[in-house]
Amino acid sequence: GLVRWRADAYHKRYGRYAPALVAGGGAGAVGVGPPPVSGTAQGVDGVAQRDAAGRVTGWLGHSYLHARLRLADGRTVRSPVDVTHAVTAVTRTRLGGAFTLGATARWATGVPATPVVGTTAGAGGRALPVWGTPLADRVPDYARLDVRLSRAFAVRDRLVSGYVEALNVLDRANASGFAYDAAYRARRPVHTVFAARTLIVGAELGLP
DSSP: OOEEEEEEEEEEEEEOOOTTOOOOOSTTOTTOSSOEEEEEEEEEEEEEEEOTTSSEEEEEEEEEEEEEEEETTSOEEEOTTOOOEEEEEEEEEEOSTTEEEEEEEEEEOOOEEOOEEEEEEOGGGOEEEEEOSTTOEEOOOEEEEEEEEEEEEEETTEEEEEEEEEESTTOOOOEEEEEEOTTSSOEEEEEOTTOSOEEEEEEEEOOO
16 A cells, blocks of 8 residues: 655754743652753654555654753753654554454653752751752653454444453553652652553444
8 A cells, every 4th residue: 555754854942931940850850950041852753654545554653852951050951851762653454344453552762850869968867869960861761552452333323433452561661750769769660651551441432
């Protein structure tokens, strides 16, 4: 079948940041470091799509992003949205008996996070974190595979699609940031939604 390609490049500049939008990093760390005063983002978005007329259809997309912030103290650091690579692949295959098998795979570079490089003693001996360079760390890469088996049928002139869907088939515990213990000596990932394998059974009713 016919495969269509498209690519878009961009370069953006940002300024006039609100004071609350400080360069943080990771769960519980937003607001760490000097505030940003300007930023840039440049990248390329590309997609290849197979013609829907075939038995097997789908598309593949890749996004490249390089985003930076300039802080009030003159440093240039990563932007919180600096996900360097993001890849999405979607495929649908029409099976016999009005069944359709679909799969969606996603992979992306981990989001930036600000590391804790030490501690100091606060009031009452409470440990206070010493933060490193804003957004110099990253959480682990994101990866997820979803699979759906569906069957369409007519009910009183309406199209109904019943499906069984497995989310995060590989049972990968993806993270959106880090959280620390009270002493700031151990950190743990803050998991995303559907960080565990999930099975869904449902139906979709088409409009008349």
